[in-house]
Amino acid sequence: MHLDAKVPSGPLAEKWERHQFEMKLINPANKRKYSVIVVGSGLAGASAAATLGELGYPVQCFCFQDSPRRAHSIAAQGGINAAKNYQNDGDSVHRLFYDTVKGGDYRAREANVYRLAQLSVNIIDHMTALGVPFAREYGGHLANRSFGGAQVSRTFYARGQTGQQLLLGAYSQLERQIGLGTVQMHPRTEMLDLVIVNGHARGIVTRDLVSGAIQTWAADAVVLATGGYGNVFFLSTNAQGCNVTASWRAHKRGALFANPCYTQIHPTCIPVAGEHQSKLTLMSESLRNDGRVWVPKDKADVAKSPRDLPEEKRDYYLERQYPSFGNLVPRDVASRAAKRVCDEGRGVGPGGLGVYLDFADAIQRLGQAAVADRYGNLFQMYERITAENPYQVPMRIYPAVHYTMGGLWVDYNLMSNVPGLHVIGEANFSDHGANRLGASALMQGLCDGYFVLPYTIGHYFATARQPKVTGTEPEFTAARAEVAARTQRLLDIGGKRSPTSFHKQIGKLVWDHCGMARNRAGLQSALDQIPGVREEFWRNLNVTGDGESYNVALERAGRVADFLEFSELMVKDALDREESCGGHFREEHQTPDGEARRNDEDFTHVAAWEYTGDVSAPRMHKEPLVFDVVHPSQRSYQ
Amino acid sequence: MNLTLKVWRQKNAHATGALQSIAAPDVSPDMSFLEMLDVVNERLIGQGEEPIAFDHDCREGICGACSLVIDGVPHGPERGTTTCQLHMRHYQDGAVVTVEPFRAAAFPVLRDLVVDRGAFDRIQAAGGFVSVRTGGAPDANALPIAKSAADLAMDAASCIGCGACVAACKNAAAMLFVGAKVSQFAHLPQGQPERDRRVLQMVAQMDREGFGACTNLYECEAVCPKEIAVRVIAELNRDYRGALLRNED
Numbered sequence: 001m002h003l004d005a006k007v008p009s010g011p012l013a014e015k016w017e018r019h020q021f022e023m024k025l026i027n028p029a030n031k032r033k034y035s036v037i038v039v040g041s042g043l044a045g046a047s048a049a050a051t052l053g054e055l056g057y058p059v060q061c062f063c064f065q066d067s068p069r070r071a072h073s074i075a076a077q078g079g080i081n082a083a084k085n086y087q088n089d090g091d092s093v094h095r096l097f098y099d100t101v102k103g104g105d106y107r108a109r110e111a112n113v114y115r116l117a118q119l120s121v122n123i124i125d126h127m128t129a130l131g132v133p134f135a136r137e138y139g140g141h142l143a144n145r146s147f148g149g150a151q152v153s154r155t156f157y158a159r160g161q162t163g164q165q166l167l168l169g170a171y172s173q174l175e176r177q178i179g180l181g182t183v184q185m186h187p188r189t190e191m192l193d194l195v196i197v198n199g200h201a202r203g204i205v206t207r208d209l210v211s212g213a214i215q216t217w218a219a220d221a222v223v224l225a226t227g228g229y230g231n232v233f234f235l236s237t238n239a240q241g242c243n244v245t246a247s248w249r250a251h252k253r254g255a256l257f258a259n260p261c262y263t264q265i266h267p268t269c270i271p272v273a274g275e276h277q278s279k280l281t282l283m284s285e286s287l288r289n290d291g292r293v294w295v296p297k298d299k300a301d302v303a304k305s306p307r308d309l310p311e312e313k314r315d316y317y318l319e320r321q322y323p324s325f326g327n328l329v330p331r332d333v334a335s336r337a338a339k340r341v342c343d344e345g346r347g348v349g350p351g352g353l354g355v356y357l358d359f360a361d362a363i364q365r366l367g368q369a370a371v372a373d374r375y376g377n378l379f380q381m382y383e384r385i386t387a388e389n390p391y392q393v394p395m396r397i398y399p400a401v402h403y404t405m406g407g408l409w410v411d412y413n414l415m416s417n418v419p420g421l422h423v424i425g426e427a428n429f430s431d432h433g434a435n436r437l438g439a440s441a442l443m444q445g446l447c448d449g450y451f452v453l454p455y456t457i458g459h460y461f462a463t464a465r466q467p468k469v470t471g472t473e474p475e476f477t478a479a480r481a482e483v484a485a486r487t488q489r490l491l492d493i494g495g496k497r498s499p500t501s502f503h504k505q506i507g508k509l510v511w512d513h514c515g516m517a518r519n520r521a522g523l524q525s526a527l528d529q530i531p532g533v534r535e536e537f538w539r540n541l542n543v544t545g546d547g548e549s550y551n552v553a554l555e556r557a558g559r560v561a562d563f564l565e566f567s568e569l570m571v572k573d574a575l576d577r578e579e580s581c582g583g584h585f586r587e588e589h590q591t592p593d594g595e596a597r598r599n600d601e602d603f604t605h606v607a608a609w610e611y612t613g614d615v616s617a618p619r620m621h622k623e624p625l626v627f628d629v630v631h632p633s634q635r636s637y638q
Numbered sequence: 639m640n641l642t643l644k645v646w647r648q649k650n651a652h653a654t655g656a657l658q659s660i661a662a663p664d665v666s667p668d669m670s671f672l673e674m675l676d677v678v679n680e681r682l683i684g685q686g687e688e689p690i691a692f693d694h695d696c697r698e699g700i701c702g703a704c705s706l707v708i709d710g711v712p713h714g715p716e717r718g719t720t721t722c723q724l725h726m727r728h729y730q731d732g733a734v735v736t737v738e739p740f741r742a743a744a745f746p747v748l749r750d751l752v753v754d755r756g757a758f759d760r761i762q763a764a765g766g767f768v769s770v771r772t773g774g775a776p777d778a779n780a781l782p783i784a785k786s787a788a789d790l791a792m793d794a795a796s797c798i799g800c801g802a803c804v805a806a807c808k809n810a811a812a813m814l815f816v817g818a819k820v821s822q823f824a825h826l827p828q829g830q831p832e833r834d835r836r837v838l839q840m841v842a843q844m845d846r847e848g849f850g851a852c853t854n855l856y857e858c859e860a861v862c863p864k865e866i867a868v869r870v871i872a873e874l875n876r877d878y879r880g881a882l883l884r885n886e887d
Contacts, residue, residue, distance in 0.1 A: 054772060065703060066703065066754070067756070067759050069759070070703045084778070122773075128828070129770045129775035131828045135792075142778055172766055240696075276677055380718075381699065384699075498684065542683060544683055544689065551688075552679075
């Protein structure tokens with residue numbers, strides 16, 4: 001299979017504009033003849049559905065939550081990047097592009113990243129116009145903060161709730177289109193299969209989570225905006241409902257899954273408290289602007305009260321190791337550094353799995369009121385969960401799974417290798433390489449949904465020229481029957497163990513062997529164990545209730561079943577990639593001082609996996625990455 | 639610690655529901671309320687019984703999915719806290735805890751503790767937006783906005799749409815929710831062109847959905863997990879009255 005990324009020719013800075021002109025258009029009067037299915041209603045899905053509806057395409061939008069406003073984009077705290085240079089500190093489109101390519105450890109596609117940086121400015125203009133209350137300075141202009149992996153202040157924010165405000169903005173536009181009748185919304189509806197007719201994606205199969213009804217939907221194109229797969233680890237900062245099901249079912253229908261081993265471990269999360277834990281809570285990376293990260297120099301001091309430990313007994317290890325970026329090194333670097341000091345026995349808190357994030361200096365320098373203005377809601381959240389007051393004692397933080405850079409393979413038009421199947425936001429793989437910089441996820445989701453897909457999908461319609469489908473074709477009937485049979489099979493197992501118990505088991509397995517640090521023996525051991533877990537799942541699962549009602553156990557079982565298959569691909573990809581890059585750290589491949597060592601000669605490519613009919617035997621296709629403008633070098637944040 | 643839950647169980651929207659007594663043994667003080675329910679559900683599944691259905695997603699107090707009336711109070715006893723952020727350290731061994739769905743005519747129960755809050759989406763669709771086409775926006779700094787105005791807008795915009803305000807109100811009024819959206823846009827220049835139209839349409843939809851009217855008891859403010867102030871209701875009333883007077887339709 002030849003993977004054509006369809007990157008336009010011409011100089012990097014002109015590619016998108018040239019491409020916009022070269023793409024075919026659909027006459028405004030004809031747009032209503034092309035219908036679109038959008039699965040997911042987060043930043044990418046809501047912005048795409050709203051804009052497509054506004055353009056005149058009839059849109060069907062689906063989400064598993066009770067309302068599109070609940071999508072997990074809402075939980076993003078820190079901010080959204082844009083190359084506005086409002087701070088006059090030397091930012092530019094080229095610098096944002098450069099920082100993103102470098103931050104991604106030279107494993108992203110240059111042309112996509114450049115376009116992202118170009119369009120970042122439009123996002124801020126648009127979101128402001130639709131009433132997002134971004135933080136402002138007294139003069140009335142927009143305020144910025146700095147974020148990891150950058151030396152300029154380019155992050156726009158709305159207190160610690162930037163994701164919420166952006167999502168509610170996109171949601172308001174989506175609701176406006178729903179009110180106008182251009183978008184039909186289907187909440188509490190889960191996509192369980194993709195329907196392909198004549199080689200093109202033409203519909204989906206869904207289950208109504210309330211009534212249990214299984215239905216098919218036909219359209220001229222399908223857009224997946226279904227987020228990431230971080231919940232494969234069971235414990236992550238993702239919402240409970242986040243899952244890989246839509247992507248995985250599309251993969252099993254032929255869509256290639258790219259770089260599944262690129263997972264992001266966020267350095268600033270609240271440490272695990274016990275076995276009962278259902279999720280990990282992120283503390284925004286923006287806290288590292290003013291908080292200082294440290295552990296005791298001597299492991300004999302880890303149990304002592306942090307306030308009793310004098311300066312000379314503390315190791316501000318990020319400031320020491322990375323003097324120029326200090327506490328603002330990118331996430332992968334900060335996470336590994338935390339793991340390193342904890343592995344040395346210098347971690348603090350229960351199990352020694354924590355480091356301090358200390359605001360004492362900031363409070364002294366700025367006053368408690370100023371610190372509260374910047375981070376008040378985060379401090380409050382921390383105190384609720386831990387019963388400790390971060391104004392008085394340093395926060396304890398530890399890395400946790402947060403975001404997944406891998407996803408379904410897409411070309412420059414955000415279309416997968418299956419014609420008509422478009423993938424946007426976290427669900428695709430294209431812009432962040434092996435590590436995503438902070439405040440870039442919101443940017444990418446909105447960029448894809450507002451400013452890229454609405455153009456490229458028109459070009460697809462204008463060139464694909466597929467006959468209409470009605471949903472009664474045999475492909476629809478067959479896919480529907482498969483979904484119904486699979487649902488019944490889950491209900492019929494009649495074993496002993498709950499879906500959650502399998503989810504915890506697979507989550508621990510992949511965290512232990514395919515988490516923050518990976519090695520050949522561990523990955524091999526995970527590969528040996530995963531099929532056994534899957535076998536037991538299909539033999540010993542206990543799903544109570546029936547398929548014709550609101551059944552939370554059944555919902556979960558279907559998602560866990562897909563994680564059990566997906567996890568094997570993720571581990572295989574991690575085993576195959578014999579290098580360290582970004583969030584993928586192979587212990588065999590590190591520099592003498594413990595930094596990631598890439599192998600550009602053999603691995604400057606996207607690994608895109610094809611489903612072959614056997615989950616354990618995927619076939620890999622390579623898309624070589626070509627760097628015309630930025631030259632890959634050893635990333636240095638010192 | 640060991641607790642006894644009295645939980646509302648209801649098979650579907652048409653069935654009759656009732657409180658069921660369910661034991662919750664070995665509860666750790668570090669658990670969140672929903673994690674406690676997770677543990678109870680695992681036990682129920684182990685006994686071949688159906689787990690308690692409840693809405694939840696982000697579990698960090700921002701998505702607005704979680705609900706529950708706990709011992710008579712939406713989101714439970716802690717001020718400014720969603721159910722997912724309520725921790726069991728606030729309970730004592732042996733406590734009997736009643737758990738019910740958010741109740742309102744406009745929020746029909748779908749199963750157990752799960753209610754349909756689609757009415758909020760429909761109110762939003764009626765007018766909770768600024769009509770902007772993607773693409774043509776001017777530079778974001780072209781229109782300066784005083785920090786104080788942006789802050790007031792942000793205070794209102796922090797509403798998570800959970801519906802606790804409705805559940806707490808004896809009239810099942812949604813005016814804190816609607817007021818929050820109206821207030822957000824009323825404080826921003828972008829919200830001005832549609833200001834009258836917005837408030838009239840949102841209030842009309844609110845009435846159609848069967849929500850009651852505000853009688854100034856402030857129960858909504860007391861339970862709001864984001865501590866949205868009732869001043870947004872005053873602003874809603876002011877804007878609504880003005881819009882009615884100016885309305886030429």
